[in-house]
Amino acid sequence: MKSPSQPRDRGIPEATVARLPLYLRALHGMAERGIATVSSEDLAGAAGVNSAKLRKDLSHLGSYGTRGVGYEVEYLVYQISRELGLTQDWAVAIVGVGNLGRALANYGGFVSRGFRVAALVDADPEVVGDTIAGLNVEHIDDLEAVIARRGVSIVVLAIPAAAAQKVCDRVIAVGVTSILNFAPVVLSVPDGVDVRKVDLSIELQILAFHEQRKAGGPLMAVDSQ
């Protein structure tokens, strides 16, 4: 026989990984409202995806549903959390405590489960030493020491584009392999380092493209009345 609930495939598709947090959030909401089991149809609805896609996504983790019934909410929360690595605590350092860095540090929600802001770092002597969100702001010169001391494994870059590559190189040099970049610049990193980018400007430009398209296209080839 085989043990019934084992993650089968070590290779989970990237598209699936990107949706797991969505499912997890929906499940947390259901758990809080006391819902014990949920069908793929309902969960897919809450997460805004197709139910077949949801089932296929979950099937990559293992066979955690019961046919005729659905998925047990608490159990699925645990399995997804474990798969995403949220059963452990990740220490996050935020580099740059300008407007954005401050917002991130104070944004309690984003560090809800599994993540902990462990350090704030900035280059401006004016803010070094300040306390933001209960944390002391340390100097960028001590970046490497801070990362080592606090056990930081994920670094968030909330600094100007011009400074991003240099800081990126420094944190990689001391072993960081996960970076969330808010600076509007393409970081070049060696293999094995993951960079995820959040770029407000790009998102707005994509919206503008579609908005313009709705309004009649760039040439405004009006055949409307």
Add this chain to the structure above:
Amino acid sequence: MKSPSQPRDRGIPEATVARLPLYLRALHGMAERGIATVSSEDLAGAAGVNSAKLRKDLSHLGSYGTRGVGYEVEYLVYQISRELGLTQDWAVAIVGVGNLGRALANYGGFVSRGFRVAALVDADPEVVGDTIAGLNVEHIDDLEAVIARRGVSIVVLAIPAAAAQKVCDRVIAVGVTSILNFAPVVLSVPDGVDVRKVDLSIELQILAFHEQRKAGGPLMAVDSQ
């Protein structure tokens, strides 16, 4: 004969649209450094993509290169800008001037070209009437009037998850069809409305997944020495 440099295909792939802002940024940098022409190889390098992909992307806009030479930087900047709709000015309203909303309002860079923060709105009477980034904060009750008066066509939601759907519905009701959502919630919108989502928590969770994977997987099935 045919006019040589006409956008040929009105259906530009979504993946291409998402990369055009990247190319545009790289081109702006080159223009500032006085570079007149650029090859697909060099531009692709600056944007961090494969050169064949870049050529195929640009070919969707038209035939704007010269074989044996490359692309004229200024001309390409204009063509991409036009395609993205950045030759016109988009009025953006930011709803919610908490930490994040404030950061966005002050973040000059993201409203660089084509975009203009035209209104700030919040529900907290404490901040309504304040001036942030040179703009008066208006009350959420006047949301519809503000959108109409300022000609807002893109709305940025920087509010708590619980309030997002309601505000979303209201702006859609007065004709807004482009929304950039920072609230950690799946918005449901009618067809024809574009929502783009920026979710810090999800990005971190994806990083955590890969970080854990590097460290040996969720089961820590160590067969290493």
Add this chain to the structure above:
DNA sequence: ATCCCTTTGTGAACCGATGCACAAAGTCGC
């Protein structure tokens, strides 16, 4: 004017992701 060199634009194979549709598997009522 011709040849060689560079670089674009694209046909075609490939790859991953999506969604339909259904068999397999389980529950519940009687």
Add this chain to the structure above:
DNA sequence: GCGACTTTGTGCATCGGTTCACAAAGGGAT
């Protein structure tokens, strides 16, 4: 214990996107 019903898990067709590889196109030298 059995049959009807529900819902999962997945095979398969399809689709969009990526990458390779090369013919076509243009520039510059001689």
